[in-house]
Amino acid sequence: MRQALHYLVAAFAIFFLWALASFVLEQVKGWPVIPYPWSVAAAGIEYLPQWGSAFASSARRFFLSLILAFATGLPLGLLVGASERLHRWFSPLIYLLYPIPPIALLFFLYMAFGVGEGVKVVTVSLTLFFQVLVAAIGAARNISPSYILAVRTAGANALQLHRHVILPAVLPEVFTAARVSVGLGITMLYIAETKLGLLGGPGSGLGVFIETYAMRTDLSLSGVVGLAFLGLLFYTFLEILERWLCRWKYVGKG
Amino acid sequence: MISVEALRIEYGRGRRHTLAVEEVSFRVEDGESVALIGPSGCGKTSILLAIDGIIRPASGRIIIRGEEVRGVRRDVAFITQDAGLLPWKTVRQNAELALRLQRRPREGIQEILRSLGLGGFENRYPAELSEGMRRRVGIARALALRPEVFLMDEPMANLDTLTRERIQEIILRLWHMYRFTGLLVTHDIEEAVFLGQRIIILSPRPARVVEVIENPGMGEAEYRRSEEFYRVVARAREILKSLEEK
Structure with a gap:
């Protein structure tokens, strides 16, 4: 509740600063460089069907990418992080691949996955995959030995050790990494959506929406606001998921 | 009954090889409570982990209730240092x-x-x-x-005095209630004397049994305040001190 209030205050602050910037630029330059927030809102509402379809397409791609990244990065990270031998063999490989932006390989990804939905989801999930993977490996290697000893003396097998100790110990850090990477993921999504021009029309994703209407600044900016909402949506989604799955982290802290 | 026979525990290989425990033998009878005491890092915990089946001895045998230990057993419970x-x-x-x-x-x-x-x-x-x-x-x-056997690895470490004594009294009460076979590892002399019918004193690493003190008076919460308690504590302290000086 209190957090919702903070967001409301922040929204008002952005609204005010934006309007101020529009006004100042208009006075200095003599023409409206940045459209006022209310005209952006009006333009967005006017084109609501296209805007909504663009937002839904981008959100769906991001959601699929997030699930794919967790489904692959988390188990692999647990395995590599928990085993000294696997870590020795795989970590050089991972740390060599980790800094490569998937966008640099976009041409090859298009060749491999075509120009449809697949390549966009693959690009974003590759980005998020490495964030989740590296966070999971780091956290799995830092687990207190006393937790591991406690379940081993109680007779736990390897699977039980992963389920009762390693996975729950690693989750909070993985969620933090994923939350921090939402912005990076959206950047990658934008590039993947627009790299090949305006295929699919303005309703096929926020990136294409923004570029299609580049000449109608108020409409184009409504697409940018859509990106901000997209980021907020997934940031909040991950936070709620973490608060639910990692309740123990928040006991006694309200 | 727990029977530890010529137990030897080694860690690492090559240059990092360390001998943690050298030829340790002792027995704990059914329903008996025994304390293992020795300087920090002497290999006490290693002995306990070997009895629990977590680490494999380099040589020697551990037998619990007639069966050689080859892994974690259902009739043995382990309490770790910080409760884990x-x-x-x-x-x-x-x-x-x-x-x-x-x-x-x-x-x-x-x-x-x-x-x-x-x-x-x-x-x-x-x-x-x-x-x-x-x-x-x-x-x-x-x-x-x-469990039939309770292995305790410094369950009272890092507690304030009153809390520590309270937990010691809880363990004593449980021992009277369930009559389990208890083996307590500690570096606290008074704790060893309060909870051990026998106190096995180990040398600095690599661990060997230096002396076994009989402590028949233990068993009541009041023992802590008796003269015999102080006498046994003083004796154990003397032996441990002489080990440090060597």
Whole structure:
């Protein structure tokens, strides 16, 4: 509740600063460089069907990418992080691949996955995959030995050790990494959506929406606001998921 | 009965090779409570882990109730130094954990928690408890297994004096109630004398048995204030001191 209030205050602050910037630029330059927030809102509402379809397409791609990244990065990270031998063999490989932006390989990804939905989801999930993977490996290697000893003396097998100790110990850090990477993921999504021009029309994703209407600044900016909402949506989604799955982290802290 | 025969424990290979335990032999009779005491890092915990089947001895044998130890057993419970509670599990889930891992019915947890003064805290997380309560949850987890043998690795380490004495008295009471075979590892002399019918003194690493002190007077909470208690404590202290000076 209190957090919702903070967001409301922040929204008002952005609204005010934006309007101020529009006004100042208009006075200095003599023409409206940045459209006022209310005209952006009006333009967005006017084109609501296209805007909504663009937002839904981008959100769906991001959601699929997030699930794919967790489904692959988390188990692999647990395995590599928990085993000294696997870590020795795989970590050089991972740390060599980790800094490569998937966008640099976009041409090859298009060749491999075509120009449809697949390549966009693959690009974003590759980005998020490495964030989740590296966070999971780091956290799995830092687990207190006393937790591991406690379940081993109680007779736990390897699977039980992963389920009762390693996975729950690693989750909070993985969620933090994923939350921090939402912005990076959206950047990658934008590039993947627009790299090949305006295929699919303005309703096929926020990136294409923004570029299609580049000449109608108020409409184009409504697409940018859509990106901000997209980021907020997934940031909040991950936070709620973490608060639910990692309740123990928040006991006694309200 | 626990029988440890010519136990030898080594770690690492090549240049990092260390001999932790050298030829240690002793026995703990059924229903007996024995304390293992020695300087920090002497290999006490290694001996306990070998008895639990977590680490494999380089040579020698460990036999519990007629069977050689080859892995973690269902009739042996282990209490670790800091209770080893998992912060993501509630008090009840932590207390049930050993039963759950061994796929045994989770019965009697409620009574055990209540008898340890943890009633009403079943759904709390460890972060919400005092240190003394956390140790009691660790004891509950071990007790839930209804074990024949209790292995305790400094269960009272890093507690304030009153809390430590309280937990010692709880362990004493449980020993009278269940008559388990108890082996306690500690570096606290008074604790060893309070809880051990015999006190086995180990040398600095690599561990060897230096001396065994008989301590027939133990068994009551009041023993702590008796003259005999002080006499045994003084004797153990003297032996440990002479080891340090060597």
